[in-house]
Amino acid sequence: DGGITQSPKYLFRKEGQNVTLSCEQNLNHDAMYWYRQDPGQGLRLIYYSQIVNDFQKGDIAEGYSVSREKKESFPLTVTSAQKNPTAFYLCASSIESSAYEQYFGPGTRLTVT
Amino acid sequence: KNQVEQSPQSLIILEGKNCTLQCNYTVSPFSNLRWYKQDTGRGPVSLTIMTFSENTKSNGRYTATLDADTKQSSLHITASQLSDSASYICVVDDSWGKLQFGAGTQVVVTP
Numbered sequence: 001d002g003g004i005t006q007s008p009k010y011l012f013r014k015e016g017q018n019v020t021l022s023c024e025q026n027l028n029h030d031a032m033y034w035y036r037q038d039p040g041q042g043l044r045l046i047y048y049s050q051i052v053n054d055f056q057k058g059d060i061a062e063g064y065s066v067s068r069e070k071k072e073s074f075p076l077t078v079t080s081a082q083k084n085p086t087a088f089y090l091c092a093s094s095i096e097s098s099a100y101e102q103y104f105g106p107g108t109r110l111t112v113t
Numbered sequence: 114k115n116q117v118e119q120s121p122q123s124l125i126i127l128e129g130k131n132c133t134l135q136c137n138y139t140v141s142p143f144s145n146l147r148w149y150k151q152d153t154g155r156g157p158v159s160l161t162i163m164t165f166s167e168n169t170k171s172n173g174r175y176t177a178t179l180d181a182d183t184k185q186s187s188l189h190i191t192a193s194q195l196s197d198s199a200s201y202i203c204v205v206d207d208s209w210g211k212l213q214f215g216a217g218t219q220v221v222v223t224p
Contacts, residue, residue, distance in 0.1 A: 004156075040122075042115060042202070042214030043157075090156050098210045099144060104156030 003027040004105035006091050011110045013085075021076045021108045023091035029103070030096055032074035036060060037088040037107075046089075049074055050097060078110065085112045116140045116213045119203050123219040126193055134218045136186040136203035147204040148177050148188050151217065157202055160188070193222045 003026040013019045025032065031050045035043040045058030049068040063082025068074055074093075078085045088109050092102040117138045126132045138146070145164050149157035161170045161177040163186075169178045174191045190197055203215040 006156075040216055042117065042216045044214075045212070088154075092156075098212050099206060101147075101159055101162060102212075104149075104158070106156050107154065109154070 006105040016080045023074045025093045029093035031094045033092040034076045035090045117215040119215040125221045134188045138205045140205040140207045142208045144208040145206045149202040151200045198222045
């Protein structure tokens with residue numbers, strides 16, 4: 001898992017509630033990413049950030065929001081607008097762009113009932 | 114349609130045996146192809162990264178091959194161990210900074 005931490009490991013929420021997933025890295029990486037992993041599917045990019053105070057939507061950004069106020073932190077908020085939020089969420093970082101090796105955190109499993 | 118297809122979806126092998134996982138991709142152009150190992154409930158860990166000009170790369174008992182002409186890659190696991198039980202994910206970088214992930218091959222090594 002390198003120098004990337006995600007918390008909590010497991011998260012349970014009621015439908016209609018917003019929830020924020022934490023991601024912190026001490027690798028001094030500029031770029032950070034959020035992915036969603038569902039059974040039988042490849043990882044899908046939600047949001048990414050290549051520099052502080054800037055971030056871009058990925059392939060499935062609807063219902064999610066992020067912020068990048070500090071280089072080491074990239075929290076993800078799953079809003080009530082996300083139709084199917086139950087999934088395994090992975091945060092990653094790389095030196096610069098995604099052309100460089102990405103290091104993944106241990107993941108957060110979110111269950112919404 | 115996913116641009117990175119992996120096969121088989123899952124396989125079971127006896128400890129000590131070898132196995133080969135396949136990855137076919139349609140991503141073009143591409144700058145590099147990566148193999149990751151993901152233990153259940155954990156984040157993926159990089160095994161190998163190959164540029165389009167490399168044919169093979171090893172990491173211990175893991176050997177990845179790449180044929181850029183046929184757009185195929187394979188990951189060979191030699192003398193499997195119980196700790197090799199995991200999902201193995203093929204990832205292709207499309208040169209514009211976009212990573213395309215395969216769905217993974219679930220490997221179970223039995224004693």
